[in-house]
Structure formats: structure tokens, C-alpha cells
Amino acid sequence: MNNLVSMTDLSAEQIMAVIKQAQLFREGAISQLSKSYTMANLFFEPSTRTKMSFEMAERKLQIEVLPFESGFSSTLKGETLYDTIKVLESIGIDALVIRHEENNFFESLIGKVKPVIINGGDGTGNHPTQSLLDIYTIWQEFGTLEDKVISIVGDVSHSRVARSNAHALTRLGAKVRFVCPPQWQGEFDAINEFDEVIESSDVIMMLRVQHERHDGNTSFSKEDYHEAFGLTIEREKRMKESSIIMHPGPFNRDVEIASELIECNRSRIFKQMENGVYVRMAVIEMILKGRE
Numbered sequence: 057m058n059n060l061v062s063m064t065d066l067s068a069e070q071i072m073a074v075i076k077q078a079q080l081f082r083e084g085a086i087s088q089l090s091k092s093y094t095m096a097n098l099f100f101e102p103s104t105r106t107k108m109s110f111e112m113a114e115r116k117l118q119i120e121v122l123p124f125e126s127g128f129s130s131t132l133k134g135e136t137l138y139d140t141i142k143v144l145e146s147i148g149i150d151a152l153v154i155r156h157e158e159n160n161f162f163e164s165l166i167g168k169v170k171p172v173i174i175n176g177g178d179g180t181g182n183h184p185t186q187s188l189l190d191i192y193t194i195w196q197e198f199g200t201l202e203d204k205v206i207s208i209v210g211d212v213s214h215s216r217v218a219r220s221n222a223h224a225l226t227r228l229g230a231k232v233r234f235v236c237p238p239q240w241q242g243e244f245d246a247i248n249e250f251d252e253v254i255e256s257s258d259v260i261m262m263l264r265v266q267h268e269r270h271d272g273n274t275s276f277s278k279e280d281y282h283e284a285f286g287l288t289i290e291r292e293k294r295m296k297e298s299s300i301i302m303h304p305g306p307f308n309r310d311v312e313i314a315s316e317l318i319e320c321n322r323s324r325i326f327k328q329m330e331n332g333v334y335v336r337m338a339v340i341e342m343i344l345k346g347r348e
């Protein structure tokens with residue numbers, strides 16, 4: 057692994073190697089990096105979880121982190137992403153985490169710049185480290201993904217989380233189903249009735265309604281959406297005893313998920329965030345060690 061831009065870059069074996077290393081970090085393993093490194097996190101779209109957990113992971117690996125504020129960078133004067141990365145390469149940055157509104161922004165960089173590129177989310181395209189932390193959380197719960205029934209519910213067509221997980225979960229043997237209104241189905245085969253999947257799911261993964269990508273055309277009121285596609289308290293009661301609730305965050309309380317369920321016993325939402333640090337440590341260490 058030289059960079060990480062999409063889950064399609066990773067074999068099932070590589071995914072499991074990341075998960076096993078994340079588990080070692082959780083158990084207290086320390087960094088095996090033999091050189092000192094400098095990284096920067098370039099976020100051109102808002103983020104709390106991904107940006108802060110990458111920074112935590114970098115610090116835990118003893119990596120120097122240089123701050124970058126996209127709102128005060130020369131991209132506002134028209135500098136291209138490629139030229140920005142060449143600047144950071146020139147001053148000695150070894151690896152970059154980038155979140156960008158443009159799908160496949162990384163195509164202009166891979167093979168053309170020296171720093172490692174880790175995709176922190178590209179438009180509606182990919183979010184590989186979110187997928188890895190989701191996989192880690194499911195593996196931690198069940199010890200395997202083989203034959204686990206995972207229902208991904210909500211704003212599927214706008215979701216880079218759904219897109220990244222679609223490939224990766226299936227490759228690991230899980231049975232993935234998408235549940236959404238027909239207009240948010242995109243390229244996916246989807247079930248349009250949430251009530252059809254509640255009792256049979258091992259994991260119900262709710263997705264955020266991405267109002268910012270709807271051009272003001274959200275066709276549901278919050279109440280109607282919650283009624284038809286929200287994880288309500290009534291639906292949670294019908295879930296299997298062993299099944300869990302996930303959500304990548306940030307969540308719209310009482311839209312895609314009832315506020316009371318965010319921290320309920322079967323919710324793993326904050327566990328996902330905790331796991332994100334260990335997974336990101338594993339990804340960064342594996343890529344940098346591979347280049348040593």
C-alpha cells in the first residue's frame with residue numbers, strides 16, 4: 057500500500073492486516089516507525105471526526121503535524137490542489153490526509169507527487185478510512201464479517217461511506233443491503249421499505265441526510281423522513297437481540313435516527329469514533345513503513 061484513496065485499492069488480506077494492526081494499537085502497541093515524519097491534514101470540506109482522529113493518530117505515532125487551514129491558504133488565490141501539494145512536498149511533508157469536495161481529486165496527484173496521499177473523503181466518492189473503522193467495529197463485535205447481514209439505510213446516492221463500504225464489506229463475505237427512498241438510490245440496487253429489513257439485520261448502519269448535497273431539493277419534511285426511513289424507537293425494539301446500530305456521524309437527531317438511540321445499548325456510534333484513531337494509526341504506519 058503506497059497511498060490510500062479507495063477501498064478498491066485493498067485486497068481482503070490487506071483490509072484484515074489493517075484491522076489486526078488497529079487491534080494491536082488498541083491493546084497498547086507502540087509505533088514501529090524507525091524515522092521521524094511530518095504530516096499535514098488538508099480539509100477543504102468540514103470535518104470533526106476524520107480530521108481530529110487523524111491528528112490524534114499522527115500524534116500517537118510521534119509524527120510531527122503541521123497545521124493547514126484551507127480558508128487561509130493560497131487555494132483562495134487560485135492555486136491548484138496539485139500546486140499546493142508540490143509546495144508541501146518542497147518544504148518536506150512526508151504524508152498528507154486530504155478531504156476535498158471534488159470526486160477523485162487524487163487522480164491529479166497519484167504518481168505525480170512524492171508525499172503519501174490518504175483520502176479523507178472525496179465528494180460523494182470514497183471514504184476509505186471510515187470504511188476500515190466500520191469494518192473494525194463489526195469485526196470487534198462479531199469476530200467475523202462472513203454472512204453478517206448489514207443494512208445501509210438512508211441517503212445512499214450522496215454517501216461516500218455507502219460507496220466505500222459496498223465494495224469492502226461484500227469482499228469480506230458480508231451480505232450488504234441498501235435501503236432508501238427511490239430518488240436516493242443512485243447506482244445501487246436498493247430496498248425502498250425500511251420495515252422489510254429490521255428483524256433480519258445484524259448491523260443497521262444509518263446514513264446522514266446530506267442536505268448540503270441536495271441543491272435545496274430535499275423532498276421530505278424531517279418528520280416524514282423519520283417516519284419512513286428513520287431508525288425510530290419502535291423499529292429498534294424489533295431488532296435482533298445481538299444486532300447493533302452504527303452511523304458514521306455527524307448525525308441529524310430525530311431525522312435519520314431517534315435522539316434516544318444515539319447512546320443506547322446497541323449503538324456503536326461512539327465506539328466507531330474511538331476505533332477510527334487505531335485504524336488510522338494502522339493505515340499511516342503501514343504506508344510509511346512500506347516506504348522506509
Ligand code: CP
Nearest residue numbers: 103104105106304305
Ligand atoms: N464520519 C465523518 O467523516 O465525520 P466528519 O465529517 O466529522 O469527519
